[in-house]
Amino acid sequence: MAKRIVCLTFDFDAVSGWISRGMTTPTPMSRGEFGLVGARRILALLKKYGIRSTWFIPGHTIESFPDRAAEVVAAGHEIAHHGWTHVPPAMMKRDEEEEGITRGIRAIRKLAGRAPRGYRSPSWDLSAHTIDLLLANGFRYDSSMMGDDYAPYWARRGDVVELQKPMVMGRPTKLVEMPISWHLDDYPHFEFLRTPNYILQGLMNARGVLQNWTDEFLYMTRAVEDWGVLTYTFHPFVIGRGYRMLILEELITKLLEMGAVFLAMEDAVEEWLKRSGRKKPAVKRRARR
Numbered sequence: 001m002a003k004r005i006v007c008l009t010f011d012f013d014a015v016s017g018w019i020s021r022g023m024t025t026p027t028p029m030s031r032g033e034f035g036l037v038g039a040r041r042i043l044a045l046l047k048k049y050g051i052r053s054t055w056f057i058p059g060h061t062i063e064s065f066p067d068r069a070a071e072v073v074a075a076g077h078e079i080a081h082h083g084w085t086h087v088p089p090a091m092m093k094r095d096e097e098e099e100g101i102t103r104g105i106r107a108i109r110k111l112a113g114r115a116p117r118g119y120r121s122p123s124w125d126l127s128a129h130t131i132d133l134l135l136a137n138g139f140r141y142d143s144s145m146m147g148d149d150y151a152p153y154w155a156r157r158g159d160v161v162e163l164q165k166p167m168v169m170g171r172p173t174k175l176v177e178m179p180i181s182w183h184l185d186d187y188p189h190f191e192f193l194r195t196p197n198y199i200l201q202g203l204m205n206a207r208g209v210l211q212n213w214t215d216e217f218l219y220m221t222r223a224v225e226d227w228g229v230l231t232y233t234f235h236p237f238v239i240g241r242g243y244r245m246l247i248l249e250e251l252i253t254k255l256l257e258m259g260a261v262f263l264a265m266e267d268a269v270e271e272w273l274k275r276s277g278r279k280k281p282a283v284k285r286r287a288r289r
Contacts, residue, residue: 004221005229005268006260007178008046008053008252009143011120012039012072012236013086016060020086020122021195031237036068038240043075045245049252053077054265056120056143059084059100059107066111073112078264080118081108081139088125094133101133117266120144124180131157134175141176141269143231148179150220150228152272176269178231184216185233190244210247214254221258227275229268 015032018024046053055072057079062069073079083089084100084107092100101119108116119134121144134142142155155177158170182188189209193200213232220228232251239248252262263271 002221002225002259003227004217004224004258004260005227005271006217006255006262007229007231007265007268008051008234008262009120009231009265010039010042010053010055010234010236010239011082012055012057012061012069013082013122014058014061014065014237016058016064016086017122019060033237034240035235035237036065038236038238039068039072041240041245042234042236042248043071043077045249045252046077047075049256049262051252051262052264052267053262054080054118056080056082056118057108057111058082058086058122059104060086062107062111069111078118078266079108079112079116080120080143080265081105081116082120083122086122088123089121089127089130090125092127094127094129097127097129098133101137105137117141118143118178118269120180131155131173131175135173139175141178141265143178143180143265145177146179146181147177149181150224150230152179152229152269153177176272178229178265178269180231180233183212184231186238186244187233187235190238190241206243206247210251213251214258217255217258217260229263229272231265 012035013032014035015029018028018032055077057069081104084104089097105115115138117140119139119142121130124144126144147153154172155175156170157173160168188200188202189204190202191200192202217230220230239245
């Protein structure tokens with residue numbers, strides 16, 4: 001029987017994302033603080049439908065708002081790593097990135113009683129060192145890249161990329177990649193952001209975005225013959241707004257009607273590892289329609 005898995009993931013950045021941009025005046029801080037309100041709404045919704053999800057939480061959020069982070073743990077959700085600050089690794093030196101990873105692990109261990117199995121890069125921008133650092137620190141999976149849509153794959157190290165030469169692919173590692181995509185992320189659809197250098201328009205019609213999100217799952221049911229996994233990325237301060245909570249609940253009910261099985265990301269990874277026999281992934285697909 002075909003199995004179509006959905007991973008609902010929540011990047012609980014709170015104020016850390018604004019601080020990393022240097023936006024520390026009261027209004028952007030208050031935007032981040034709204035994530036505390038949104039987190040409680042999301043936890044109540046997930047409890048209503050009996051869904052276990054994955055929360056990628058920066059160490060900064062854990063240490064700044066320990067009570068709210070503890071509520072996520074108490075509800076039984078997976079806690080995964082999202083840096084200590086929200087600075088993208090590609091903007092860090094290796095020792096800075098390593099310190100952020102180890103500091104975040106300590107914060108999560110203290111919060112959840114165990115080290116995180118998964119990692120997601122702030123702003124989805126890995127450095128040349130990230131894969132090695134994740135392997136050295138015992139991570140099972142990463143969820144920051146976009147090389148597939150419905151199939152996990154082995155993260156590579158050592159790609160050689162030069163402007164005037166063909167790309168040389170690096171070697172697969174033992175780190176599982178759980179792919180993501182911007183179009184399945186709430187932030188670019190909904191958040192308005194103005195900086196001296198650019199404007200993110202956001203503020204899209206929520207019903208139109210919901211249609212995109214449900215159609216993506218519908219296509220997976222047609223394209224993947226036996227097994228696939230689709231990841232959605234949400235931010236409590238974004239999806240937690242009232243009218244967006246309505247479409248999140250509607251997304252859940254529609255996907256359930258279409259046969260979705262909701263799993264925390266660590267559980268989806270373990271399913272894939274058993275299916276693949278720890279070999280390179282081979283997902284059977286039907287002809288594109």
